[in-house]
Each structure stands twice: as C-alpha cells, then as structure tokens.
Amino acid sequence: MKVLIRELKKWSAPATVLLSLYIPPGRPIPDVLNLLRQEASIAQNIKLKRTRDAVTSAIQSAIDRLTQINKVPDNGLVLFCGENFDTNEFKCFMFSPPEKVPIFFYRTDKSFHTEFLEDMIEESDVYGLIIVERDYATIGILKGTRIQVLEEFEGFVPGKHMMGGQSQRRIDRIIEEMYANFLKEVGEKVNAFFIPFVENKKMKGILIGGPGYAKKDFYEGDYMDYRLKKLVLQPLFDVPDQGDAGLKELVMKAQDLLKNQKYIQVENLLEEIKYHLAKDDGLVIYGISDIRKALQMGAIDSLVVYDEPGSELEKLAQEAENYGAKVYVIGDELPDGEWVKKTFGGAIGKLRYKIY
Structure with a gap:
C-alpha cells in the first residue's frame, strides 16, 4: 500500500x-x-x-x-x-x-x-511522551518506529531563597505559585497535543518522566485532562535529559510496558544483530544479493531495511514480506538508521540458522 x-x-x-x-x-x-x-x-x-x-x-x-x-x-x-x-x-x-x-x-x-x-x-497506536522538571518540559509522541518532539520549552521558576522570617515565607509562596503555573502550562500544552489522538482512539498510553519530583507533582496534580490521566502508564520514570535524547531514554526505560511496540521491537532486534556480529556466529546476513538467496531458502527470520523509496531496498522489503520474514522499515529517526544504511548498504537481517 x-x-x-x-x-x-x-x-x-x-x-x-x-x-x-x-x-x-x-x-x-x-x-x-x-x-x-x-x-x-x-x-x-x-x-x-x-x-x-x-x-x-x-x-x-x-x-x-x-x-x-x-x-x-x-x-x-x-x-x-x-x-x-x-x-x-x-x-x-x-x-x-x-x-x-x-x-x-x-x-x-x-x-x-x-x-x-x-x-x-498510518500507525494507529500512539504513545504520548512527557518529560517534566521544575522549569523545563518536553512533549512528544511515539508512533511506529518514530519518536517526534512536539514541543520543548522552558519556564522561569527561581530556586529557593534563604532570607528568613515573613519575607522568606512570602517569597516561597511566590516561587511555588510560579512552579504551579509552569505545571499548568505543561498540562495545557499536553491537552492540546494529546486530546485529538484520544478522540480519534489512537492514544494507547502516556509515559511521564523527569529528573526529580516535578513528574510526580505533575501527575498527581489537576493539570491534565481526566481522559489523559487515565492513560498514564506506571511507574513514572527517572529521566535526566530533555529533548529528543530524553524522549528516547524514556521509551527505552519503559520497554517492558511497550513490548509489542515497533520502536522497541526494532531496537531490540538491532541489539541482537550487534550481539551476533560481535560473536561472528554466522547468524547475521547483509548485502542485497546474499539476502535474496537467504530469503529463497526460507532462512531469514527478521530483516531491517532502510526506507529509500523507489530503490532496490524497497523491492527487497516487499520480497521479504512475501517470503514471510518479519520486516522493519526504518529511517534516520532511529539512532541506528544511518548505521544500517552506511555500513550494510541499507539492509541487515537475522537468520534462523547458519547457511554458510
């Protein structure tokens, strides 16, 4: 299609x-x-x-x-x-x-x-991703093999001052109010991004992470729409980074909750391929002609193919599906996408058994 x-x-x-x-x-x-x-x-x-x-x-x-x-x-x-x-x-x-x-x-x-x-x-299952700390947040989605940053933004919440007396209490109240307002802003953006996926019945779950207590405050507070709050997967995850790197770490820390999700499946497959390459045990295949021969023998279990429309790689992916192999088409959105493309010509697979 x-x-x-x-x-x-x-x-x-x-x-x-x-x-x-x-x-x-x-x-x-x-x-x-x-x-x-x-x-x-x-x-x-x-x-x-x-x-x-x-x-x-x-x-x-x-x-x-x-x-x-x-x-x-x-x-x-x-x-x-x-x-x-x-x-x-x-x-x-x-x-x-x-x-x-x-x-x-x-x-x-x-x-x-x-x-x-x-x-x-289009991939029907979408996972919402939120990393929140005291004055910084990243909102994204996981869809198929793609992690996408929807927005990354910073607030202004000062650290606590040590003045003492009534002035100290007043400043603490102001700082806590600024903190609550930042979490409210995060919630408003989360609602705006995620509710359409819920209404289209595509939001499968939501992961929340962060480096400190803010993630718990955000989850337990009245900041997200109730429909989104019901979709939050437990536990909340300790994630020190923000942005694209933070979202990837959040997803990998939650892999036990996402076993059937394509991003996790292809990441785990690539790790398994690297393991077999290191052992040099003959259970990895690459090179378009060699892959085609292995497909005809029914020897390929799983194949990772770089997404290149109109190329031999696209034809190879179709052929592999026809032979019953599990095929994962990836692009640069995966950390190892460039590795598969440049090192192995855009296709690498795991064999069921040694053929050479």
Missing part, C-alpha cells in the same frame, strides 16, 4: 483529469455506475479536446472495471484512473483496501486523492 501511494503521488496533470473514487461497503454498484455515466455526459462539455478526452477515458475505465463486479467487497473499493501528462502513460487501479472505506468520495483533480488511504496505513 505504501508503494502504491508513493506511485500515485508522483502523478500530476495541468487540468482536473485524474479520477479518484472511494466506495464504502454496502453501496450498490448500479448507483455508482449511474453517477459515473452522468459525469461522462457532463465531461463532453469540456472545451479543450485533450482535457475532455483524458477525463472521458478515466471515467470510462472506471465504468469498465465496475461493470465486472456484482458487489462492493466488505472493506469497500478504491479506484484511481487517469493519464500522466508528463509521460503520456495511462493507468487505472481498482482494489479493496486493508481497512473499510469510511465515505463515498468521487473527484477528478490535478492529482490523485490518496489521503484516505494514508490514514489507513
């Missing part, structure tokens, strides 16, 4: 001639055909001959394909038909997607509308 979307996004036209059609399950095929025939009739009024011919061809191709089926599949149907004006190539794709088509959508435009498909392949 990712490969198809990349292909479709390359197509463009100077006029609205590329047809996108999404048909949800339960929609009668005759109703859709009637609509397309009406659109074909309207298209005859287009003045420019090439545009008129291109629109007509796209609609007719969609009609030809839909007349060959009796019923919309359980997940619905998607059609993309049109001419690439740059290459004069004409294609028409029709398929049932991996998830149910949510709406009926028809449009001819200067590009294909792939946004509904992109929603389907």
Whole structure:
C-alpha cells in the first residue's frame, strides 16, 4: 500500500483529469455506475479536446472495471484512473483496501486523492511522551518506529531563597505559585497535543518522566485532562535529559510496558544483530544479493531495511514480506538508521540458522 501511494503521488496533470473514487461497503454498484455515466455526459462539455478526452477515458475505465463486479467487497473499493501528462502513460487501479472505506468520495483533480488511504496505513497506536522538571518540559509522541518532539520549552521558576522570617515565607509562596503555573502550562500544552489522538482512539498510553519530583507533582496534580490521566502508564520514570535524547531514554526505560511496540521491537532486534556480529556466529546476513538467496531458502527470520523509496531496498522489503520474514522499515529517526544504511548498504537481517 505504501508503494502504491508513493506511485500515485508522483502523478500530476495541468487540468482536473485524474479520477479518484472511494466506495464504502454496502453501496450498490448500479448507483455508482449511474453517477459515473452522468459525469461522462457532463465531461463532453469540456472545451479543450485533450482535457475532455483524458477525463472521458478515466471515467470510462472506471465504468469498465465496475461493470465486472456484482458487489462492493466488505472493506469497500478504491479506484484511481487517469493519464500522466508528463509521460503520456495511462493507468487505472481498482482494489479493496486493508481497512473499510469510511465515505463515498468521487473527484477528478490535478492529482490523485490518496489521503484516505494514508490514514489507513498510518500507525494507529500512539504513545504520548512527557518529560517534566521544575522549569523545563518536553512533549512528544511515539508512533511506529518514530519518536517526534512536539514541543520543548522552558519556564522561569527561581530556586529557593534563604532570607528568613515573613519575607522568606512570602517569597516561597511566590516561587511555588510560579512552579504551579509552569505545571499548568505543561498540562495545557499536553491537552492540546494529546486530546485529538484520544478522540480519534489512537492514544494507547502516556509515559511521564523527569529528573526529580516535578513528574510526580505533575501527575498527581489537576493539570491534565481526566481522559489523559487515565492513560498514564506506571511507574513514572527517572529521566535526566530533555529533548529528543530524553524522549528516547524514556521509551527505552519503559520497554517492558511497550513490548509489542515497533520502536522497541526494532531496537531490540538491532541489539541482537550487534550481539551476533560481535560473536561472528554466522547468524547475521547483509548485502542485497546474499539476502535474496537467504530469503529463497526460507532462512531469514527478521530483516531491517532502510526506507529509500523507489530503490532496490524497497523491492527487497516487499520480497521479504512475501517470503514471510518479519520486516522493519526504518529511517534516520532511529539512532541506528544511518548505521544500517552506511555500513550494510541499507539492509541487515537475522537468520534462523547458519547457511554458510
């Protein structure tokens, strides 16, 4: 699906001639055909001959394909038909997607509308990440193999003064009020970033960390929306750093809670690969040709492939999936992404057994 979307996004036209059609399950095929025939009739009024011919061809191709089926599949149907004006190539794709088509959508435009498909392949499980200390915070998310910093910001909360007497108590109250206001600001930003994920039912859990007591104050105080507070995973974690490094440390410290999460799985796999490389026990494979031979033998258990659209690596990832290997496609968002790319040509795998 990712490969198809990349292909479709390359197509463009100077006029609205590329047809996108999404048909949800339960929609009668005759109703859709009637609509397309009406659109074909309207298209005859287009003045420019090439545009008129291109629109007509796209609609007719969609009609030809839909007349060959009796019923919309359980997940619905998607059609993309049109001419690439740059290459004069004409294609028409029709398929049932991996998830149910949510709406009926028809449009001819200067590009294909792939946004509904992109929603389907987007990683559904999201984990919220919060690192908070007395006057500094980082908010981020973990999604698939990507950790993303959403915001990193600093407050101004002075340290305690030693003046004594009533002045000391007054200053302490002011400092504590500034501290509470900073935690309130953190909570407001967390709510703004995370609540949309909760409403879309994509927020799986929230991790909170930090170097001191502020993380506990933040969690126990009334700073987060109640829906978010229910998603906080325990325990709270001691994390000394902020920013991207801090978020990565937070995730790795919580790996027992995230065993089925892709970031943890690929990090653990790469650590296992490094272990086998150090032992030189013949259980690691790299090099595209050698990997292909091992795949044909059924010898590869897991494969890490650097994300490089349109390359041999992309083809290799598809082949590996067809052979039943566990495939992890990674980019520079992982600390070892550059290592896999530069040291091993973009692909490295763990074998089930020695083959040499």
